[in-house]
Amino acid sequence: MYSTDLSSNQVFNFTDGCRCPRSHRLALKLCCAGLVLLLLTVVGLSVLVRVLIQRPSVEKCREYIQESITELTGNPGKLQCPKDWLLHREKCICFSRDSNIWKEGLSDCARKGATLLLIQDQEELRFVKNSIKERGNSFWIGLNYSLPDKNWRWINGSTLSSDVLQITGEAKINSCASISKDKVVSEDCASDYYWICQKEPKVSETRCNDS
Numbered sequence: 306m307y308s309t310d311l312s313s314n315q316v317f318n319f320t321d322g323c324r325c326p327r328s329h330r331l332a333l334k335l336c337c338a339g340l341v342l343l344l345l346t347v348v349g350l351s352v353l354v355r356v357l358i359q360r361p362s363v364e365k366c367r368e369y370i371q372e373s374i375t376e377l378t379g380n381p382g383k384l385q386c387p388k389d390w391l392l393h394r395e396k397c398i399c400f401s402r403d404s405n406i407w408k409e410g411l412s413d414c415a416r417k418g419a420t421l422l423l424i425q426d427q428e429e430l431r432f433v434k435n436s437i438k439e440r441g442n443s444f445w446i447g448l449n450y451s452l453p454d455k456n457w458r459w460i461n462g463s464t465l466s467s468d469v470l471q472i473t474g475e476a477k478i479n480s481c482a483s484i485s486k487d488k489v490v491s492e493d494c495a496s497d498y499y500w501i502c503q504k505e506p507k508v509s510e511t512r513c514n515d516s
């Protein structure tokens with residue numbers, strides 16, 4: 306019995322350690338409740354302000370997503386070439402109006418922000434030959450015979466692969482390749498021919514009113 310009394314007394318002392326008057330404790334509780342309310346109001350207000358500030362950017366984001374979806378669903382930007390340039394696949398192609406030696410063709414293309422034509426595959430070769438048919442001339446392309454390694458080399462540094470095209474005629478020092486409506490020929494680089502330049506098309510944004 307004695308020990309039980311002692312323990313309950315201890316518990317009582319522990320939970321009611323404060324000996325201030327009742328009114329005091331009430332004031333403290335009210336004060337605490339007030340503080341909590343104030344805190345909640347401040348948090349609420351700051352959240353509201355943040356949402357209000359962010360709304361425009363959220364809408365922009367939604368627009369951006371909409372645009373991306375439009376692009377993904379088959380309305381890609383159009384590839385565009387400058388006036389007088391032909392668009393073929395991912396390339397703009399231009400046939401010169403003047404004729405000159407191979408080196409001059411090379412620098413004329415450079416002046417136009419382009420390079421002499423590099424022929425990637427059989428399909429492109431066919432397309433270029435067909436385009437030449439209407440013009441009936443021979444044109445320099447970006448392919449010449451380089452001596453140290455005795456190889457035909459594209460001006461981008463790659464060697465010619467024989468499954469893209471065969472070259473008619475003898476390859477010797479100062480040989481450059483020209484293309485006509487039916488073949489690619491080894492010619493003296495100092496001969497006079499027209500030339501073909503190529504460059505990358507621009508990607509324009511499409512709008513729904515574009516025809």
Ligand SMILES: *[C@@H]1O[C@H](CO)[C@@H](O)[C@H](O)[C@H]1NC(C)=O
Binds near residue numbers: 425426459461
């Ligand atoms: C250079 O051009 C040729 C012909 O178009 C192409 O096959 C080759 O991959 C190109 N090389 C480089 C390094 O771009």
Ligand SMILES: *[C@@H]1O[C@H](CO)[C@@H](O)[C@H](O)[C@H]1NC(C)=O
Binds near residue numbers: 407450460462479494
């Ligand atoms: C062949 O082309 C390269 C550039 O790719 C150039 O440096 C070289 O002088 C050309 N050779 C001739 C004979 O024009």
